[in-house]
Amino acid sequence: MSNVLVTMASLKPRASGFQLEPTNLPEGDVTGIIPLSSPQASGTIALTFSKAVILHIAEKMLGEEFDELNDKVADLVGELANMVAGNARELLEDKGYTFEMGIPKVIRGPNRELTRPQTSNLVIVPFSTEAGEFYVEVSINSLEF
Numbered sequence: 253m254s255n256v257l258v259t260m261a262s263l264k265p266r267a268s269g270f271q272l273e274p275t276n277l278p279e280g281d282v283t284g285i286i287p288l289s290s291p292q293a294s295g296t297i298a299l300t301f302s303k304a305v306i307l308h309i310a311e312k313m314l315g316e317e318f319d320e321l322n323d324k325v326a327d328l329v330g331e332l333a334n335m336v337a338g339n340a341r342e343l344l345e346d347k348g349y350t351f352e353m354g355i356p357k358v359i360r361g362p363n364r365e366l367t368r369p370q371t372s373n374l375v376i377v378p379f380s381t382e383a384g385e386f387y388v389e390v391s392i393n394s395l396e397f
Contacts, residue, residue, distance in 0.1 A: 262312060265379040265386070280387070281362055282306055282321055284333030287354035288341070288392075295392035297337045301329065308383035321360055330356035336388065 280300035288295050301309070307318045309332075310325045318325055333356045341351050377388045 263309065263381050265381045268378050268380055268385075270375055270377045279362070281360065282326065282329050283359045284329040285357045285359070286333045286337035288337065288351045289354070290349060290351045292349065293351075293392055295390065297333065297340055298387075298389040298391070299329065299333050299336060300387045300389065302384055302386070305381060305384045305386050308381070326358045326360060330358045333358075340390070 279302075281303040283298050283300040285296050285298045288297065303321055306321070306325060306329060310316075310318050310328050313328065314324070334353070337353050337356075341353060344351055373392050375390045377390075378385050379388065
């Protein structure tokens with residue numbers, strides 16, 4: 253995630269640990285989700301942003317000011333999720349795992365729930381930026397590394 257924002261938005265997000273068994277799931281105003289699938293496993297990669305953080309990122313990446321979560325900002329969230337999932341897919345391929353990526357889905361609005369398989373392994377990584385925190389969530393079902 254960091255290299256995407258450093259390159260595209262001149263932002264240096266910092267990961268602040270991770271949660272393997274999260275007790276509270278990330279809250280945010282917009283989430284981009286990419287499904288992943290392979291013969292060995294299925295899962296998702298999700299990026300969750302508060303309104304303030306994604307508007308800041310959108311302004312830096314697109315060179316315009318935004319004051320609402322409009323379609324252009326939502327498209328950016330989907331594209332960020334796509335780039336992060338693409339990078340993760342390359343890393344997994346280097347380890348011998350081949351994943352197909354699905355089409356990004358963007359969910360807007362506070363208090364929304366993400367659907368996750370009951371048996372999935374879930375990792376949440378919070379990132380901090382000058383505008384606040386955002387989260388990357390990886391959910392994998394039935395994969396032995």
